[in-house]
Amino acid sequence: MTRRAPIRKTAAIAGIGQTAYAKALEPTAWELAVEAVLAACADAGVDVADVDGMCRFTAPFETVSEAMLVRALGIRELSFFAQAPHGGEALGAVVAHAAAAVSAGLANVVVVYRALSQSKGGRFGRADRGAADRSADIVVPEQDNLSLAWPYGLMSPGQLFALWARRYAAVHGLTDEDLTRTLGTIAITQRQYANNNPAAMMRDRKLDWDTYRGARMISEPLRLFDLCLENDGACAFVITSAATARTLRADPVYVLSATQTLSPYREPMGIYTGGEMLELFPPAAADRLFGQAGVTRQDIDVAELYDATSYMTLRSLESYGFAADGAGWRYVLEQGTGPDSPLPVNTHGGHLSEAYLHGMNGILEAVRQLRGTASNQVSGAEIALVGAPAGSATILAR
Amino acid sequence: MAVVPGMTELTAPYWQAASEGRLVIQECQSCGRLTHPPLPACPRCHARDLGWREVSGTGTVYTYTVVRHPTHFAFADQIPYALALVELTEGPWLITGITGCDPTEVHAGMPVRATFRPVTDTVTLPYFEPAP
Numbered sequence: 001m002t003r004r005a006p007i008r009k010t011a012a013i014a015g016i017g018q019t020a021y022a023k024a025l026e027p028t029a030w031e032l033a034v035e036a037v038l039a040a041c042a043d044a045g046v047d048v049a050d051v052d053g054m055c056r057f058t059a060p061f062e063t064v065s066e067a068m069l070v071r072a073l074g075i076r077e078l079s080f081f082a083q084a085p086h087g088g089e090a091l092g093a094v095v096a097h098a099a100a101a102v103s104a105g106l107a108n109v110v111v112v113y114r115a116l117s118q119s120k121g122g123r124f125g126r127a128d129r130g131a132a133d134r135s136a137d138i139v140v141p142e143q144d145n146l147s148l149a150w151p152y153g154l155m156s157p158g159q160l161f162a163l164w165a166r167r168y169a170a171v172h173g174l175t176d177e178d179l180t181r182t183l184g185t186i187a188i189t190q191r192q193y194a195n196n197n198p199a200a201m202m203r204d205r206k207l208d209w210d211t212y213r214g215a216r217m218i219s220e221p222l223r224l225f226d227l228c229l230e231n232d233g234a235c236a237f238v239i240t241s242a243a244t245a246r247t248l249r250a251d252p253v254y255v256l257s258a259t260q261t262l263s264p265y266r267e268p269m270g271i272y273t274g275g276e277m278l279e280l281f282p283p284a285a286a287d288r289l290f291g292q293a294g295v296t297r298q299d300i301d302v303a304e305l306y307d308a309t310s311y312m313t314l315r316s317l318e319s320y321g322f323a324a325d326g327a328g329w330r331y332v333l334e335q336g337t338g339p340d341s342p343l344p345v346n347t348h349g350g351h352l353s354e355a356y357l358h359g360m361n362g363i364l365e366a367v368r369q370l371r372g373t374a375s376n377q378v379s380g381a382e383i384a385l386v387g388a389p390a391g392s393a394t395i396l397a398r
Numbered sequence: 399m400a401v402v403p404g405m406t407e408l409t410a411p412y413w414q415a416a417s418e419g420r421l422v423i424q425e426c427q428s429c430g431r432l433t434h435p436p437l438p439a440c441p442r443c444h445a446r447d448l449g450w451r452e453v454s455g456t457g458t459v460y461t462y463t464v465v466r467h468p469t470h471f472a473f474a475d476q477i478p479y480a481l482a483l484v485e486l487t488e489g490p491w492l493i494t495g496i497t498g499c500d501p502t503e504v505h506a507g508m509p510v511r512a513t514f515r516p517v518t519d520t521v522t523l524p525y526f527e528p529a530p
Binding site: 148191217222 | 399401402403404405406408409420434435441451460461462463464465467468470471472473476481483490491492493494495507514521523524525
C-alpha cells in the first residue's frame with residue numbers, strides 16, 4: 001500500500017540548545033530545561049514568548065512539565081502540547097508530533113525538550129532509587145509486567161538488553177569472543193568520537209581494548225563500557241513550519257519523516273514477544289520511515305542510533321536495514337562505524353560516551369551534522385537518521 | 399527481606415498456584431490459547447471466558463544473562479545470579495531465575511524444569527533448574 005508522505009519537508013528544526021552534561025550538575029532539572037529551551041530559542045532566533053507548542057516525554061521520564069516551563073519562561077499561551085511515552089522510544093514521536101502540529105497549523109513554534117537530573121532524581125541503572133527502608137519486603141506494583149520480572153532481580157535496562165545480546169549470539173552463532181569484539185568495536189569507536197567532542201562527558205577519557213576487556217561485567221555479556229552514561233543535562237530544539245524556518249535561518253534542517261510504532265510486546269523491554277525477540281519492531285515500520293522520507297538506506301550519510309547499550313547500536317544497524325539480519329556484527333567488524341566507514345554512527349559519542357539524554361542529544365548531533373558544524377563532521381552530510389531500537393525514528397535533511 | 403510481586407485480579411491466581419507448588423498459565427476457555435502474562439481478554443478470539451491450566455513445568459532456556467553487578471541492594475548477596483527467559487513446553491515464555499547449577503553453566507537451549515522457591519512466608523516464586 002502506498003502512503004502519502006505526511007511530513008516531508010513541511011517542518012524543520014530551526015534551533016537547538018543544550019546545557020553542559022555531567023555526572024552531577026548543581027541546577028535542578030527545571031533549571032536545566034529552562035537553560036536548554038532558552039538556548040534553542042536563541043539559536044533559532046525566536047522570542048521564547050512566541051513559543052506556542054511543546055512536546056516532551058511522559059513522566060516519570062520527563063519530570064519538567066510544560067506548565068512548569070510556561071510559568072518559568074513567561075510564555076503567553078500554548079495552543080498545542082503533547083507527550084510521548086516509552087522513554088527513548090519517544091524520540092521519533094516528539095518530532096512527529098511537533099512536525100504534525102506545525103504542518104496542521106495547531107502551533108507555529110514548537111519546543112521539544114528533555115531534561116535529566118539523575119544525580120538528584122535517581123540513576124536509571126539503579127532500581128533501588130528512593131528506597132529508604134532496607135529491611136522491609138519490597139512489593140512491586142503490577143505495571144507493564146514488572147511485577148513478574150523484578151522479584152527475580154531483572155530490574156534494569158542493562159540486564160534486559162543482556163538477554164537480547166545473548167539471544168543474538170545464540171541465533172547468529174557468535175562466540176563470546178565474536179560478541180566481545182563486536183560490542184567493543186562499537187564502544188571504542190564511539191569513545192573516539194567523544195574524545196574529539198568538547199561537549200562529551202568522556203572527552204578526556206581514552207578507551208582502549210585492554211581497558212574495555214578488563215572492565216567489570218555488569219550483566220553478561222555486557223561490560224561496564226557497553227552501558228550508557230548516567231548524568232545530568234538538558235537538550236531542546238525548536239520546530240517550525242519549513243517556510244518559517246527559512247525566514248529564521250539560512251540552514252534549517254528539514255524533517256523528512258518521523259515515526260512511532262507499537263505492536264504487542266514491542267514496547268521497550270516488553271520481552272514477552274512470543275515470536276523472535278530480536279525483532280524489535282515490524283520491518284514495515286522502517287520501510288515506512290524511509291518511504292515517507294522519500295530516501296533509501298544508501299542516502300543516509302550519518303546515523304545517530306539510540307544506544308542505552310552497545311548492543312542496541314549493533315541491532316539497530318540491522319533493524320533499520322543498513323545490514324542484513326544477523327550480518328550486523330560482521331559489518332561492524334569489517335566496516336566499522338567510524339569516520340571513514342560507509343555510515344558513521346553516533347558521531348557525538350552517543351549515550352555511551354557523550355551523555356545520556358534519551359536520544360535527544362542524537363537529534364541535536366544530527367542537526368549539527370546537517371549544518372556542517374559537528375565536531376566530527378561527516379563531509380557533505382545531507383541526510384541523517386536518528387533512531388531508537390524499537391522503531392521510533394526520524395530522518396532529517398539539510 | 400525480599401522483592402515480592404504486587405498482585406492484581408489478573409495475576410493473583412498465578413502466584414496463588416505457585417505458593418501451592420503448581421505452575422499455571424491463563425487459558426482461553428473458548429479457543430484454548432495460553433497467554434502469559436495474563437490479559438483481560440483472549441488476544442486471539444477476544445473471548446472473556448478465561449481460566450487457568452496447570453502446565454508441565456518443563457521448558458528450555460530461550461535466552462539468559464548472568465548478573466554480576468546488582469542494580470538493587472535486595473539482590474546484592476545473590477550475585478552472581480542467572481536470569482532467563484524460559485520457553486515452556488506448552489509455548490508461553492516466562493521471565494525467571496535459574497537455580498540448581500552454577501550460573502556459568504546456563505546456556506541457550508538448556509532443558510529446564512520448574513522448582514518453587516519460597517521468598518517470604520506467603521510468596522513463592524517459580525524458578526527453573528536443569529532438567530535431568
